[in-house]
Amino acid sequence: MTESLEDTEIVAPHFKRRLSGVTSSIIQLVPAQRQHGDNVATIGPGLPDWLPHLPLSALFKLWRPPRHRALRIWHARRNIEMLPGIVMRDLLRMKLALLFTSAAQRRHSSWTRFLIRRMDAVVATSARSGSFLEVPHRVIRHGIDLTRFSPPASPDDDMAATGLPGRHLIGCFGRIRHQKGTDLFVDAMIALLPHYPDWTAILCGRITPEHAAFGDELKARIAAAGLSERILFLGEVEDVRPWYRRLSLYVAPSRNEGFGLTPLEAMASQTATVASDAGAYAELIVDGETGAVVPAGDGSALTQAIEPYLADPARAAAHGLNGLAHVRTHFAIEREAAALSDVYAALFDRRPVVD
Template sequence: MAENNPPLIVHVIHRLAVGGLENGLVNLINRTPEGRYRHAILALEGVDPDFRARIERPVEVHDLAKRPGQDLGLYLRMWRALRRLRPAIVHTRNLATLEMQLPARLAGVAHRVHGEHGRDVHDLDNTRRRYRWLRRAFRPLVDAYIPLSRELADYLRVDIGVAPERIHTIRNGVDEQRFRPARPDEEARGVLPAGFAGPDDLVIGTVGRLELVKDQATLVRAFIALVREDPARGARLRLVLIGDGSQRTRLGALVDAAGLGAQVWFAGSRDDVPACLRALDLFVLPSLGEGISNTILEAMASGLAVVATEVGGNGELVVAGETGALVPRDDTQALAAALRGYLADSALARTQGAAARSRIEAEFGLGTMVARYLEVYDGLLAGPGE
């Protein structure tokens, strides 16, 4: 690789905005050693300028302005962009961008990678025939697959028929310096609204887009159930929902109907998520589907026990009984029961949170993730191209 003109990787994503997939991409770009690779991003449908500002390297970012529905012109715009950029590698991510493997092939891109990061909200069990057909149809165009969990790797191998040697499972990493436990002399709860939580309150929180697939509604219902079943203990409970999205009004209505507005903070989208995590006592991820969750990794790195639904790669991160708990998805009673244990035993969250931090330091450092991506890219460039 020429030191003064390293190979270019074009990353194709649906939209450059707040999200776990997008955070992982930004981390990969920012942590790639200088002179190793250049990067560019082609977003099919929008670029958030505030999120784009998180990229610390000189990177071309283009919005291809996909129109609603079937936009056949998108294929031409992608082809033209790739002909101009002439990348060594194109890396698409998730089903929304898989079809862009075709214009990449037609544009003469020699090496093509596809990442599977998690479940589609319309196909949580990967059973929809149309989606399966699409993945099989585009399989010959993809040189290497990067699933983020063992479960997704098994799906590609068994259901899509991808050869094992083309599958490279890479779990997300987390910046363990940015996401860290609160220091003893740190006023961690200073980020919360004034008077929201006292020193003896149990602050439960989650981070994520307020969308159906993230299922914060089940968490809200479990929280309401706990407060109602034991009002004395319930008075010590607080719930923090970090993120925004289409379900904000619905979630607010659930809280208001229960009369618990004073115990729930809708924090909205935040630029200070690390500080917000340090203000929590317990983290919950109630998603209906996941790949390898960045927010779970960030919570664990922040020294928090994690209660998560047993979907996707969550069980590869959370060790039940050691770093947190796993519950069935869409099960209010099971989630309430798991949370009840932390309310009854104030030391449990601290003990499991310390174990979660140790697990991050041993297995999920950001440097390990970046090194594994670079190994895949290096391996492709070392082999025969088209």
């Protein structure tokens, strides 16, 4: 859906083709922002055509401000998007205000710090990511689209619809790689599943060529344990949402993350979640009520946190219900859209974003 440049007041650039957490965030957030009344359009590759977008040629027309504003906001989420904004504002003198959303859970490189210092405003997606910023910022946590991720509602949402063995399903979603902790999940399943015959484990996610050896080694471990029929690699599924609903327990074992939306997607699907404390996970999960949080990279702690759910599926069901209520109260995407709208209003009015 191509948008009018004259009516576009906020540009959300997306300059990487590869699917990432930033991609998922933009796909869910932009429609909510439009519903809220903000004239946001994306620009760049790697996003679905149905999102409101500008052609790349619009980059050469940003000297003209939008119809009803003195300036336009450039909302970047990566270095590759901050830099063009700086060039357009400072060298080409386009009427732009630059906003950066930071999700990084580490000290930024000197180059990234240089770029961030030149932003007009900065948002952090979690308190933890904000702790690594050296500039004033506002914390606005990501939300989840509760119309896209929702509780089980039909027979297709039951595990029985999968044709897989067992009565309960445990899953780990995301690209198969060391950073995502896939090996920690596999090791936990190898240790636990022989004791809990009613459970089957699935992994949904792509194995890229550079991580093929890692994936092959995991499959070899599973085969050696005699669990190839109960720990299954489904690959990159066309629609992951029904798989969230079929799970009794979701596991997010990442060693490091930016923010990490999958626990919110799971809880919005009424699924209990065990996660590491990477990214913002510890700020999303209520430990002991909606799931459990363990230290990132600690395979033993992950296994110990998962086992009570396998031993007591009723616990998983109860924490799934709690998680759904928690997400609906605190993480509806409309809350994120409203908070960002406040930031935009301050930038349009040339007011400080952080008091």
